[in-house]
Amino acid sequence: PAAALVAAALALPAPAAEAEWVAADPVMTAALAELARSKDRLAIGESRPYHVAYRLLDQRRVIVEAQFGALKASTQERKRYAAADVRVGSPAFDNSNFIASDGAGHSPFTIEVPFEDGADGIRHALWWLTDSAFKSAVQRYSQKDAFRRSKEGEEDLPDMTEAVVSSLDFKEDVSPLPVAAAEALARRVSAAFRRSKDLHGSRVGVFMFDNVSRFLDTEGRRARRDTGADEVVLDAWTQADDGSPLAEQRRFPSRRPEAMPSAEALEAEARAMALSLTARRAASALEAPY
Numbered sequence: 001p002a003a004a005l006v007a008a009a010l011a012l013p014a015p016a017a018e019a020e021w022v023a024a025d026p027v028m029t030a031a032l033a034e035l036a037r038s039k040d041r042l043a044i045g046e047s048r049p050y051h052v053a054y055r056l057l058d059q060r061r062v063i064v065e066a067q068f069g070a071l072k073a074s075t076q077e078r079k080r081y082a083a084a085d086v087r088v089g090s091p092a093f094d095n096s097n098f099i100a101s102d103g104a105g106h107s108p109f110t111i112e113v114p115f116e117d118g119a120d121g122i123r124h125a126l127w128w129l130t131d132s133a134f135k136s137a138v139q140r141y142s143q144k145d146a147f148r149r150s151k152e153g154e155e156d157l158p159d160m161t162e163a164v165v166s167s168l169d170f171k172e173d174v175s176p177l178p179v180a181a182a183e184a185l186a187r188r189v190s191a192a193f194r195r196s197k198d199l200h201g202s203r204v205g206v207f208m209f210d211n212v213s214r215f216l217d218t219e220g221r222r223a224r225r226d227t228g229a230d231e232v233v234l235d236a237w238t239q240a241d242d243g244s245p246l247a248e249q250r251r252f253p254s255r256r257p258e259a260m261p262s263a264e265a266l267e268a269e270a271r272a273m274a275l276s277l278t279a280r281r282a283a284s285a286l287e288a289p290y
Helices: 003-009 024-042 119-150 180-193 263-282
Strands: 049-067 070-088 107-113 168-170 201-217 221-237 245-256
Touching: 003 024, 003 107, 024 049, 024 119, 024 201, 049 119, 049 180, 070 119, 070 180, 107 119, 180 201, 180 263, 201 263, 245 263
Parallel strands: 168 221
Antiparallel strands: 049 070, 049 201, 070 107, 201 221, 221 245
16 A cells, blocks of 8 residues: 555656746745745635735835036935735635725735845745735635625626746846946036036936846746836026026936946037037027017
């Protein structure tokens, strides 16, 4: 009998190995461990989750501002958010797609979690998040089931439909522009405005936003994607002789740091803005209606 049990176990299909990028990502591996624990051990009476999904979002924001060659502001912020979608019941009928008497409906629970990649911190945050989402799901399922029993007829559409299980990695190895380089760029370009005596003020802003999103669920779906947005903004302003305010702004967005305009090109834009405002300041006022 023991040999038969061993043979039967060996005959079972082995669990699918995770993709190489998943195994190499410390955030994914920590989330996978907590995902497996939640699927196997969460229970309230006979209620257990049939589906659990996590979405994690890493955010990095850098904002640098300079005026006349000197830094005015330089801030950097990193955050990580996690959302848990927990379903109880079955794909045909679960706790979603229902608004209770309190006006609340189904939506993933979201919290801020540690942005460092230590497994203990990530798993603890996901444990608390999943536990809260599961308890709410059980309550919402009970309310929805009671409502269904109180009316005639059955649900026409399932609450969750089948979808392809895939493992997709869209993350690119892109090095963000260092904060020191962004500060140096802002200083250099803003200094170009100092040559114009007609300007009342100016500023140069460098904005960098980098996001990495991860998704995983108990059915085996895995996904990772990065999105970035960088922008350099030039502002300058002055005043006409009659007191009319005059201002110009030029924006230079890019998807990657290497796509940003060069410092030389931005300096040329700053000089062109100063010349434009000087010409507008000296222009005669429009007297005849148009």
